[in-house]
Amino acid sequence: QVTLKESGPVLVKPTETLTLTCTVSGFSLDNAKMGVSWIRQPPGKALEWLAHIFSNDETSCSTSLKSRLTVSKDTSRSQVVLSMTNMDPVDTATYYCARTRGAYGSGTYYSDYWGQGTLVTVSS
Amino acid sequence: DIVMTQSPDSLAVSLGERATINCKSSQSVLFSSNNKNYLAWYQQKVGQPPKLLIYWASTRESGVPDRFSGSGSGTDFSLTISSLQPEDVAVYYCQQYYTTPQTFGQGTKLEIK
Numbered sequence: 001q002v003t004l005k006e007s008g009p010v011l012v013k014p015t016e017t018l019t020l021t022c023t024v025s026g027f028s029l030d031n032a033k034m035g036v037s038w039i040r041q042p043p044g045k046a047l048e049w050l051a052h053i054f055s056n057d058e059t060s061c062s063t064s065l066k067s068r069l070t071v072s073k074d075t076s077r078s079q080v081v082l083s084m085t086n087m088d089p090v091d092t093a094t095y096y097c098a099r100t101r102g103a104y105g106s107g108t109y110y111s112d113y114w115g116q117g118t119l120v121t122v123s124s
Numbered sequence: 125d126i127v128m129t130q131s132p133d134s135l136a137v138s139l140g141e142r143a144t145i146n147c148k149s150s151q152s153v154l155f156s157s158n159n160k161n162y163l164a165w166y167q168q169k170v171g172q173p174p175k176l177l178i179y180w181a182s183t184r185e186s187g188v189p190d191r192f193s194g195s196g197s198g199t200d201f202s203l204t205i206s207s208l209q210p211e212d213v214a215v216y217y218c219q220q221y222y223t224t225p226q227t228f229g230q231g232t233k234l235e236i237k
Contacts, residue, residue, distance in 0.1 A: 037226075046217065046228055046229070046230045046231050047166075047174065047217055047219075047228040047231075048228070049219075049225050049226040049227065049228070052224075060224045060225075061225075062225045063125065063225055096173055096174075098173075101179075102221075107221065107224070108221055108224065108226060109162070109164075109179070109221050110164040110176055110179040110219070110221060111164075111174075111176060112176050112179075112185065114173035114174055114175070115173065116172075116173055117173050
């Protein structure tokens with residue numbers, strides 16, 4: 001059974017760095033045919049793709065947020081970590097991690113399993 | 125970035141009737157070398173994460189009822205629910221994965237009339 005679970009702070013202050021962890025089970029982070037993506041959703045708004053990490057540790061990030069994002073993984077712990085610097089109130093959103101099909105070189109495809117998401121509020 | 129535009133923004137359909145949601149991409153998402161459209165559809169119910177319904181524009185995910193179908197190619201796509209059920213009330217999103225960054229449509233809210 002494939003599961004993903006996001007964890008991290010529910011409240012961060014402006015200018016702080018957000019660090020979220022996605023713990024996965026039911027698949028391995030070194031499976032070459034899949035990776036993990038981060039997607040966020042501001043309250044009442046649409047989904048926004050943030051970043052992806054492939055099995056070989058290569059990453060791909062949103063063009064507009066690239067300077068603020070870092071994605072890494074610890075395969076032995078089945079964890080993927082997203083860091084976003086210089087948080088702002090507009091970054092208030094539910095952050096999801098999702099298993100995403102695709103391989104490095106062929107690109108990222110669709111996301112077939114999603115975590116429940118974690119709501120992060122940015123406020124002083 | 126590829127812009128995905130869905131229509132309508134909201135839709136009310138009677139139970140048992142057909143519902144159709146449209147999605148248009150600002151550039152083609154058809155990859156000519158494999159003749160695949162890099163487009164997916166997701167369903168999001170209130171308080172839940174998105175659920176994958178359709179990928180490669182028309183391939184139904186395992187376990188998804190066959191009343192859901194996807195069609196289209198290039199820049200114009202549709203998601204059709206052939207006979208609306210109460211549990212289909214949700215927001216539906218299209219997503220292109222032809223290029224990075226992946227992008228989603230703004231969502232279509234489907235309700236019961």
